[in-house]
Amino acid sequence: MRDCPFSKNSGKKRIILSFxxxxxxxxxxxxxxxxxxxxxxxxxDIIRILLGGTTGTKESLIIHTIRLPRIxxxxxxxxxxxxxxxxxxxxxxxPIAGPFVLGISSGAKMCVAMVMILSxxxxxxxxxFLMIVAAFFGSMLSMGFIILLSKKMKNGATLIICGVMxxxxxxxxxxxxxxxxxxxxxxxxxxxxxxxxxxxxxxxxQVMVPVVIIAFILTFLQAKPMSAYQxxxxxxxxxxxxxxxxxxxxxxxxxxxxxxxxxxxxxxxxLGVAAPHLVKRILGxxxxxxxxxxxxxxxxxxxxxxxxxxxxVFVPTEVSISTVTAVLGAPIVIWxxxxxxxxx
Amino acid sequence: MKNDVIMEMKNLSVGxxxxxxxxxxxxxxxxxxxxxxxxxxGAGKSTLLKTxxxxxLPISGEVSLMGGSVFSMKPMERARHMSLLLTGQRMAxxxxxxxxxxxxxxxxxxxxxxxSEDDKTVVAEAMERLDIAKxxxxxxxxxxxxxxxxxxxxRALAQKPGVLMLDEPASHLDIKYQLELVxxxxxxxxxxxxVIMSMHELLMVKKCANRLLCISEGRAEPVEDxxxxxxxxxxxxxxxxxxxxx
Numbered sequence: 001m002r003d004c005p006f007s008k009n010s011g012k013k014r015i016i017l018s019f020x021x022x023x024x025x026x027x028x029x030x031x032x033x034x035x036x037x038x039x040x041x042x043x044x045d046i047i048r049i050l051l052g053g054t055t056g057t058k059e060s061l062i063i064h065t066i067r068l069p070r071i072x073x074x075x076x077x078x079x080x081x082x083x084x085x086x087x088x089x090x091x092x093x094x095p096i097a098g099p100f101v102l103g104i105s106s107g108a109k110m111c112v113a114m115v116m117i118l119s120x121x122x123x124x125x126x127x128x129f130l131m132i133v134a135a136f137f138g139s140m141l142s143m144g145f146i147i148l149l150s151k152k153m154k155n156g157a158t159l160i161i162c163g164v165m166x167x168x169x170x171x172x173x174x175x176x177x178x179x180x181x182x183x184x185x186x187x188x189x190x191x192x193x194x195x196x197x198x199x200x201x202x203x204x205x206q207v208m209v210p211v212v213i214i215a216f217i218l219t220f221l222q223a224k225p226m227s228a229y230q231x232x233x234x235x236x237x238x239x240x241x242x243x244x245x246x247x248x249x250x251x252x253x254x255x256x257x258x259x260x261x262x263x264x265x266x267x268x269x270x271l272g273v274a275a276p277h278l279v280k281r282i283l284g285x286x287x288x289x290x291x292x293x294x295x296x297x298x299x300x301x302x303x304x305x306x307x308x309x310x311x312x313v314f315v316p317t318e319v320s321i322s323t324v325t326a327v328l329g330a331p332i333v334i335w336x337x338x339x340x341x342x343x344x
Numbered sequence: 345m346k347n348d349v350i351m352e353m354k355n356l357s358v359g360x361x362x363x364x365x366x367x368x369x370x371x372x373x374x375x376x377x378x379x380x381x382x383x384x385x386g387a388g389k390s391t392l393l394k395t396x397x398x399x400x401l402p403i404s405g406e407v408s409l410m411g412g413s414v415f416s417m418k419p420m421e422r423a424r425h426m427s428l429l430l431t432g433q434r435m436a437x438x439x440x441x442x443x444x445x446x447x448x449x450x451x452x453x454x455x456x457x458x459x460s461e462d463d464k465t466v467v468a469e470a471m472e473r474l475d476i477a478k479x480x481x482x483x484x485x486x487x488x489x490x491x492x493x494x495x496x497x498x499r500a501l502a503q504k505p506g507v508l509m510l511d512e513p514a515s516h517l518d519i520k521y522q523l524e525l526v527x528x529x530x531x532x533x534x535x536x537x538x539v540i541m542s543m544h545e546l547l548m549v550k551k552c553a554n555r556l557l558c559i560s561e562g563r564a565e566p567v568e569d570x571x572x573x574x575x576x577x578x579x580x581x582x583x584x585x586x587x588x589x590x
Contacts, residue, residue: 011440011481090436093434093436095437221455223456223457224450224453224455224456224457227447227457228447228450230435230436230439231433231435231436231439231444231447231499232430232433232434232435234399234428234430234433235428235430235433235447237399237419238397238399238423238427238428238430239419239420239423239447239448239450239451239503240418240419240420240421240422240423240450240451241419241450242419280438284438285438285439285440285443286436286437286438286439287443289456289457289458343485
């Protein structure tokens with residue numbers, strides 16, 4: 001198919017190749033996460049277990065109840081986080097925007113912690129769905145502040161700094177709550193508030209997968225107005241984009257996506273900036289119609305890699321996922337900023 | 345052909361909330377002419393442009409565009425009749441010039457914005473018309489200001505509009521690119537496109553305007569004879585400077 005009579009058509013091949021690479025990477029990381037762990041399981045056993053050949057053994061229990069839900073969660077939530085980052089970067093027209101740097105994850109964390117502690121006092125178990133609702137509410141709280149501030153501040157860097165500050169405030173409030181609610185049950189809460197995929201159950205996965213899939217589809221349907229919005233808000237408006245409706249969709253969708261992550265895995269730092277950026281470099285384009293699925297795939301890969309490192313680097317102790325994403329992701333954020341400064 | 349009315353403003357008052365910035369505007373735009381909005385800063389040129397392009401609702405009055413009302417048209421339909429080009433828009437990085445121009449097809453493409461063969465032909469024609477075919481694969485943020493202006497004009501042409509509206513298109517350009525821009529606009533007007541724009545550069549206005557709409561102190565006065573407007577001291581009076589100081 002002829003894309004442009006003047007173009008050498010190299011773009012399309014590169015995009016197809018990028019998707020193939022990302023899919024392969026995802027498959028490899030999926031298998032690696034399945035194989036590696038504190039209890040060694042041979043590849044042969046894994047195939048047998050996955051095909052349902054052996055049940056009831058210790059290995060099959062580990063694979064079925066611990067590793068598989070964890071891997072699925074890391075992939076789905078990593079994808080959701082990267083997609084949320086891409087939406088925020090497009091909406092704020094700022095390449096270093098993301099749910100973590102804008103304080104949105106921390107807002108979600110604060111609300112989830114609040115609801116968790118309240119439910120502990122009541123002696124009831126929090127449902128997965130309620131956690132997402134609480135996280136979404138918290139996301140919207142931070143997002144509301146950020147949007148108010150973005151109207152006042154045209155400088156992208158100050159917006160990010162405000163986001164980081166909002167993040168600190170929310171984290172401080174969360175810490176206070178966690179400290180005062182010091183109780184045996186809180187240990188779990190403490191782990192979660194640092195960011196972790198340990199303790200993810202099939203029940204969690206059953207809730208997060210449909211939520212993320214629906215959000216993904218709705219995001220994909222916004223690909224066209226997003227592409228116009230990339231050329232400026234006034235331009236988008238002039239070619240017929242309902243900018244108001246579009247903005248609301250962007251805010252709600254990025255909120256749902258990052259809220260699902262925070263509800264189950266706590267705040268995960270920098271992945272939302274780093275993954276879309278790397279993907280953009282691989283694809284060589286920012287067209288939303290490609291970037292939406294590719295960010296999701298890239299985020300899934302990035303998150304699986306980070307979780308693999310988090311689980312294995314200091315065996316038997318597990319590092320929090322945010323520690324790993326920060327070490328790998330923050331330098332990428334710095335690189336983005338330096339590159340932009342250099343280009344100007 | 346030459347006297348077809350493309351756009352008409354009838355007793356139009358523009359402004360924000362209840363504050364009228366420019367009131368009682370009656371003006372027409374003919375096919376293939378260049379109408380320049382002139383006036384001091386803050387007189388309301390941008391507000392008027394925003395209103396007649398449908399971005400801002402009027403306080404009262406009507407603007408008809410090719411028979412329909414600008415304000416009751418669906419935004420996508422309006423975008424097929426007019427292109428609006430604003431300067432100083434922040435664009436995302438990593439877009440090729442072809443990507444930018446093809447976005448002009450926005451009001452014509454389907455749900456996912458995929459270009460049909462017809463759309464691609466229109467985009468190619470627009471790029472050839474502005475002599476930027478060779479820039480197709482170049483990144484939009486790595487070309488010169490003049491080239492960027494051409495790419496944005498090609499995007500506006502890809503909308504297949506009857507009216508092209510520009511807000512201060514020359515303000516970021518040096519004199520060479522300003523002259524180039526004026527040449528392009530004149531040649532587009534020669535093809536039958538109507539151009540309406542605000543412009544500060546008097547030399548350029550003199551070179552390209554067929555008629556003027558002078559905006560000051562809340563009023564808009566049409567000027568038919570551009571040459572004598574510059575010669576008889578009217579231009580100095582418009583900007584409130586001593587006659588003969590230009």
